[in-house]
Amino acid sequence: MSDAQAQLLVMFIKAAAIYGGLLGCAALMTLAERKFSAWMQYRIGPNRVGPWGLLQPLADGVKFIFKEEVTPDGASPWIFRLAPLMAAVPAMLTVAVVPIGGEFQLFGVTTQLSITNLDIGALYVLAIGGLGVYGVILGGWASNSKYSLLGGLRASAQMISYELALILGILSIVAISGSLDLLQIVEGQKGTFLGFLPDWNLFKQPLAFVLFVVATFAETNRHPFDFAECEPELVGGFHTEYSSMKFALFFLGEYCAMIVMACLTVTLFLGGHAVPYWADAPWWIEAGAFSAKAGFFLFLFIWVRWTLPRFRFDQLMHLGWKVFLPLSLFNLFVTGAVISL
Amino acid sequence: MTDTRPFETQSAETQPAEARPVETQVFEYTPGAPTELELDADDPLHGEILKLNMGPQHPATHGVLRLKIELDGETIRDCYPDVGYLHRGKEKTCESLGWRKFFPHTDRMDYVQPLMNNCAYAMALENLAGVEVPGRAQELRVLLMELSRIMAHLIYLGTTAIDLGAVTMFFFTFTEREKIYTLLDAYTGHRMNNTYVRLGGVYADVDEDVAREIRAWIDTFPAKIDEFEQMLTGNRIWYDRNKDVGILTTEECQAWSLTGPILRASGSEWDQRKALPYSGYEEYEFDVPVGTIGDSYDRYLVRIEEMRQSVNICRQALDRLGKSRGGDYLLEDRRYVLPPKQRVHESMEELIFQFKVVTDMRLPKGEAYTGIESSKGELGFFVASDGTSEPLRCHVRAPGLMNVQVIPLLAKGRLLSDMMAIIGSLDFVMGEVDR
Numbered sequence: 001m002s003d004a005q006a007q008l009l010v011m012f013i014k015a016a017a018i019y020g021g022l023l024g025c026a027a028l029m030t031l032a033e034r035k036f037s038a039w040m041q042y043r044i045g046p047n048r049v050g051p052w053g054l055l056q057p058l059a060d061g062v063k064f065i066f067k068e069e070v071t072p073d074g075a076s077p078w079i080f081r082l083a084p085l086m087a088a089v090p091a092m093l094t095v096a097v098v099p100i101g102g103e104f105q106l107f108g109v110t111t112q113l114s115i116t117n118l119d120i121g122a123l124y125v126l127a128i129g130g131l132g133v134y135g136v137i138l139g140g141w142a143s144n145s146k147y148s149l150l151g152g153l154r155a156s157a158q159m160i161s162y163e164l165a166l167i168l169g170i171l172s173i174v175a176i177s178g179s180l181d182l183l184q185i186v187e188g189q190k191g192t193f194l195g196f197l198p199d200w201n202l203f204k205q206p207l208a209f210v211l212f213v214v215a216t217f218a219e220t221n222r223h224p225f226d227f228a229e230c231e232p233e234l235v236g237g238f239h240t241e242y243s244s245m246k247f248a249l250f251f252l253g254e255y256c257a258m259i260v261m262a263c264l265t266v267t268l269f270l271g272g273h274a275v276p277y278w279a280d281a282p283w284w285i286e287a288g289a290f291s292a293k294a295g296f297f298l299f300l301f302i303w304v305r306w307t308l309p310r311f312r313f314d315q316l317m318h319l320g321w322k323v324f325l326p327l328s329l330f331n332l333f334v335t336g337a338v339i340s341l
Numbered sequence: 342m343t344d345t346r347p348f349e350t351q352s353a354e355t356q357p358a359e360a361r362p363v364e365t366q367v368f369e370y371t372p373g374a375p376t377e378l379e380l381d382a383d384d385p386l387h388g389e390i391l392k393l394n395m396g397p398q399h400p401a402t403h404g405v406l407r408l409k410i411e412l413d414g415e416t417i418r419d420c421y422p423d424v425g426y427l428h429r430g431k432e433k434t435c436e437s438l439g440w441r442k443f444f445p446h447t448d449r450m451d452y453v454q455p456l457m458n459n460c461a462y463a464m465a466l467e468n469l470a471g472v473e474v475p476g477r478a479q480e481l482r483v484l485l486m487e488l489s490r491i492m493a494h495l496i497y498l499g500t501t502a503i504d505l506g507a508v509t510m511f512f513f514t515f516t517e518r519e520k521i522y523t524l525l526d527a528y529t530g531h532r533m534n535n536t537y538v539r540l541g542g543v544y545a546d547v548d549e550d551v552a553r554e555i556r557a558w559i560d561t562f563p564a565k566i567d568e569f570e571q572m573l574t575g576n577r578i579w580y581d582r583n584k585d586v587g588i589l590t591t592e593e594c595q596a597w598s599l600t601g602p603i604l605r606a607s608g609s610e611w612d613q614r615k616a617l618p619y620s621g622y623e624e625y626e627f628d629v630p631v632g633t634i635g636d637s638y639d640r641y642l643v644r645i646e647e648m649r650q651s652v653n654i655c656r657q658a659l660d661r662l663g664k665s666r667g668g669d670y671l672l673e674d675r676r677y678v679l680p681p682k683q684r685v686h687e688s689m690e691e692l693i694f695q696f697k698v699v700t701d702m703r704l705p706k707g708e709a710y711t712g713i714e715s716s717k718g719e720l721g722f723f724v725a726s727d728g729t730s731e732p733l734r735c736h737v738r739a740p741g742l743m744n745v746q747v748i749p750l751l752a753k754g755r756l757l758s759d760m761m762a763i764i765g766s767l768d769f770v771m772g773e774v775d776r
Contacts, residue, residue, distance in 0.1 A: 041512035146393050150415070150757070224506060224578060232401040232504040232761050309578045310506025312758040313415060 006107040013106070015115050022095050026255035027057035029298060036299070037306045060248075067244040072144050075241065079142035084246040087135025088253035091260055094129045097121040098263045099183045101273050101287035112183065113273070113287055121182035122170050125264060126163075129219070132257060133159040136221070136228050139250070140238035151237025154313055155221065155228035161320030162218035162225075168328035169212035172335045173201050173268045186272035190279055198276035202269045207331045209269045211324055213297075216261040218316070221254060223305035227313050262297035266290060390418060393757075397426045401504045401761050404771030406745065412757060420752040420760075422745050427775040435735035440466055440540070440724075441702055443735065448534040450737065451773035453496045454489035454716055456529075458773075459538035461713045464619060465722035466540045469709035470677055477668035478542035479620045484555070484658040485529075485537065486620070486713070487651040491562070492521050493716035493768075494644045494651075498569060501641070501765030505582050510572055517565055520558055527551045539679075541672030549666075552659060559655050566648055574642070583638035587751040587763040590635055597747045601718030601740055603767065606643045607635030613714035620713075625657050637766035644768075647716075677702060701730045708734075717741055717768055737776055741769030 031046065031053060038045030046053035071080060098121075101113030118124050133155055140152020174180055177188040185201075193199040202209050218225040229237035236242075239250045266272060270293045273286035281289070311319070391412040397405040405426035411419040431450060435443040447462045448455035460482050467474060474482075495514040502510030522532040528551050529537035529544070537544050573579045589597075594604040604611055612629045614622040630646035632639030672678050679698050680691040706728035712721035718740025725734040744767040751763045 037509070041509050042516050043512065146391060150391075150412075154415075230758075232506070233758055235400060306509045307572075308507065309502065309573070309576065309582060311578055312582055312756060314756060315578075315581055 003109075006109050010106050010109045010111055011115075014111070014113070018095060018100065018113075018115055019092065022092060022256060022259060023252075025259050026252055027061070029255045029258065030060065030251070031056050032298070033302050033305075036302045040306045064245050064248040069244040069246065070241070072241045074144040076142040076144070079138050081246070083135045083139030083142060084242065084249035084253070085135070086138065087132055088249045088256065090128050090131040090135075091253050091256035094125050094260045095256070095263065097124055097182055098260070098267055099186055099272055100263070100290050101283040102281070104283035113283055114183070117181070117183050120180045122174060122180045122185070122268075125182075125260075126167060126170065129257070129260065130159070130163060132253065135250070135253065136238050139242065140228070143238070143241035145241050147234045147236070147240045148238050151228045151230065151234045151240070154230070154234075155238060157313075158218055158221075158225065158227055158316060158320075161317055162215045162324075165211050165320065165324040165328050166215040166219055168325075168332055169205075169208045169215065170268060172205055172208045172328075172332050175332070175335050175339060176201065176204060182267050182272070186267060186274055189271035190274045192277070198271055198274070200269060200271045205269070205331070205335070207327065208335075211328050211331070212269065213265060213300075215324065216265060217301070217304065218320070220257040220261050220301075222258065222301055224308045224310045225316055226310065227316065230310065258298060258301050259294070262294040262301070263290075265297050266293040395760075397423075401764065403500060403764065403769065406764075406769075406771055406774075408748070408760075410752075410757070410760075415756050415758070417752045417755055417757060417760065420749045422748045424742070424745055424771070424774050427771045429776065431776040432735050432737060436732050439702065439730055440704060440726075440732055441698070443732075444538070445534065445536045448536055449772060450739065450776055451493075451715065451717070451720070451741065451770045452533065453770055454493040455534050456485040456525075456537060457489040457493070457713070457715045457720060459536065460486055460620070461711065461715070461720045462722045463538045463540055464713065465709055465711040465724045466677075466704065468711045469704050469707060469724050469726060470540065471705065472541060472672055472674055472677065474542055474620075475669040475672060476621070477546075477662070477665045478670045478672075480658050480661045480665060481543045481547060481670060482538065482620050483622065483625070484547075484655055484662065485543075487654045487658065488521055488525070488555075490651045490716045491648050491655075492518055494648050495521075497644055497716075497765070497768040498641075501762070501768075502573065504761040504765045505579065507573065507579070510569065513565075513569060513572070517562065524551065524555050524558060527554065539671065541674055541678045542670050544671075546670045547662065552662060555655070556659050559652055559659070562652055563649060566645060570645060574645070580638065582758075583641060583762050583766070584636060585634075586637045586755065586759050587640075587766060588634055588636045589747065589751070593747075593750070594635070597750070598743045599718065599740075599747060600743070601714065601716070602640055602643045602647060603635075603718065603744065605629065606632035606639035608633060613712060613719060617712070619711070625654050627651075627654050637762045640766040640768075677704075703728060703730050704732075710738075712738065715740060717744065717770070717773075737773075739773040739776060741771075741774040744769040745774055 034056070035045040035053070046056040049055040049059045071077065096115040097118050099112060099114040099117065103110055103112045136155040137152045140148040140155065143149075173185060177185045179185060189198070189200050191199040193203050197203050217223075221228050227237070229239060231237070234240070239247055242250060273290040275281040275285055275289045278285075393410045393412050394407070395410055396402040396407040402408065407423040407426060409421040409423060410417055431446050434446055438446070444459060444462065447458040450458050495518045499511040499514035502514075525535060526532045528547055529535040531537070589599065589603060589607050591604070591607045591609045594607050594609065600611065608631055610629050610631055613619070615629055627650045630643050630650065632643050675694040675698070677698065680694050684691045685695050704724075704726040706726055708723065708725035710721055710723045712719040719738065720740055721738035723734070723736040723738065724732065727733045747767065748763065752760055755763070
């Protein structure tokens with residue numbers, strides 16, 4: 001096997017593993033969501049399909065496939081079909097640049113555990129991740145339903161106000177690590193801070209961390225910011241009229257986006273795959289550490305959803321424009337001042 | 342009609358004079374008036390109104406309420422509630438069924454608190470018949486009514502929380518409600534639709550073990566209320582969603598004939614249990630919680646505190662029941678009350694009494710109205726009899742209907758999301774609104 005062939009093979013294996021992992025995690029997240037919510041609510045949760053309900057996502061998938069696809073009268077046929085794809089695909093694409101583990105050897109090729117390593121990784125994540133909202137807006141608009149339209153409108157306004165806080169949060173990290181390369185950002189977080197803390201950006205940029213985490217909730221349309229679906233008011237919001245696999249794609253997109261956002265938070269603020277106090281950990285330990293950190297944030301998504309009431313739409317806009325934007329600008333300004341001094 | 346009996350409402354002399362002012366007020370809301378947007382149709386920037394039909398099948402309309410909403414963006418320009426989707430003709434049914442057989446139908450009006458309806462209807466009939474209920478029966482009724490109040494407020498809390506996004510609260514409150522159901526199952530023989538109250542008392546005495554179980558549950562419940570409050574009262578999102586939403590002043594409440602927690606949240610202390618006591622409420626010690634400005638948040642706080650007070654009353658009722666053990670729980674009046682089954686088997690007269698009560702129970706000619714403090718306001722039954730066994734008229738003053746009427750006043754100019762807080766805090770049950 002030549003070197004080029006080996007590299008190609010390794011590439012395919014990594015892509016298959018990471019995408020398989022992402023989709024598997026998204027499926028497991030649906031189960032986890034139902035299990036955790038059940039435990040919080042004195043319930044048992046799914047436990048019929050497979051041991052401990054583990055095959056429930058599979059059963060759900062099969063059910064979705066066999067459901068009737070309904071297209072409402074007056075729906076824009078192509079956009080209506082395209083929107084679920086547009087919601088699901090960008091979330092899956094962004095995971096390509098997230099470094100999940102450190103370097104390792106496979107077929108004589110030295111590589112690290114991420115599909116690719118762009119030197120503008122952070123920019124790529126923002127650019128592709130921001131596309132996801134088009135699926136929601138177009139899905140809401142193309143459904144020819146008033147509830148869907150309102151959901152789509154809310155989604156668009158919400159995305160604009162929260163992407164700013166998200167971008168400014170990433171910018172302050174880029175400023176202190178001096179690179180848009182996610183691997184570089186992770187490398188910069190190895191070692192210790194103040195002698196005893198792990199050198200995570202979380203401790204250097206606590207304000208940016210809080211703003212970023214809240215913005216990820218809004219970015220992924222999760223509770224308490226899930227205005228686009230907001231079932232008590234808008235029935236199902238943008239996906240009111242969607243059924244069958246089209247609905248499943250929206251669902252998949254939401255869970256993939258959650259996973260990507262959790263990975264991104266870990267990469268930017270919690271040292272990515274870096275294991276605290278163990279600089280040269282083997283790659284599989286690093287991947288485990290990464291998964292554990294990301295798992296915490298995924299749990300946070302579920303925890304918050306089943307605990308808090310929902311914001312009102314204007315309160316969200318107020319929070320985004322009048323609180324988060326000035327705070328993130330202030331944070332960026334202070335970061336810049338400290339760096340230049 | 343000429344009746345031999347005077348119109349027997351609870352007498353007007355006992356009311357405090359300032360409690361029920363008759364002055365009415367003209368409000369800005371006029372249904373069907375042209376809205377701002379319709380008026381400026383010549384404006385080049387003139388927008389369009391989105392007419393949204395919310396319900397009758399909508400997750401947040403608490404049953405089958407239909408709201409025709411006119412939206413300008415997210416702002417509600419106008420709102421027309423449309424009721425009647427659950428109309429089953431209950432009042433008319435009473436006329437053909439007769440007084441006794443209507444009891445199960447009262448269960449199905451406000452189905453989150455069937456016993457409260459039972460009691461109100463029974464009291465109206467007793468008022469018309471002019472009979473006095475034995476003391477133990479009144480204590481049993483008080484216990485049941487206060488348990489019903491807690492059940493209804495738990496429903497309010499759970500459904501309002503789920504409408505505002507706090508899904509877990511719904512399960513917390515329903516877990517507690519389920520415990521009351523289990524108790525009522527042991528107590529009355531049914532979980533829901535109990536049909537436990539009779540003219541002249543209640544169907545059966547409470548078992549001593551059941552009373553002990555109720556007391557055990559009551560001892561655990563205040564801690565649960567604290568838990569609910571930890572989840573919501575200080576929660577910034579909950580506060581923001583409810584504060585200053587749907588403000589109703591005392592005058593507005595009176596003009597729209599709103600009673601109960603909604604009236605008390607606006608600062609008025611009007612409570613039927615204190616102002617016009619029935620079933621011996623004057624002997625119980627409890628406080629009437631009042632709000633300050635009458636918004637959704639005040640209504641929430643008032644209802645939370647009412648649950649605590651209901652727990653107090655339940656305790657006192659259980660104490661009284663412990664003392665009056667062995668007393669009569671049903672009136673010994675063969676005109677209205679069935680004789681015990683054993684005696685029917687042994688005595689010819691009792692058999693005749695049973696036959697007469699079942700087939701031909703007559704109430705005296707006349708009319709009567711009795712209102713009680715239900716969880717949603719004044720629940721009143723007006724009954725009129727012409728002296729035959731067929732009821733002449735049975736009318737229900739359902740507090741829920743008044744609560745629905747006020748939706749447009751509160752919703753106009755607010756956001757669509759506020760609709761959830763408004764509907765939730767008005768707390769109506771469509772079974773009672775439509776009847």
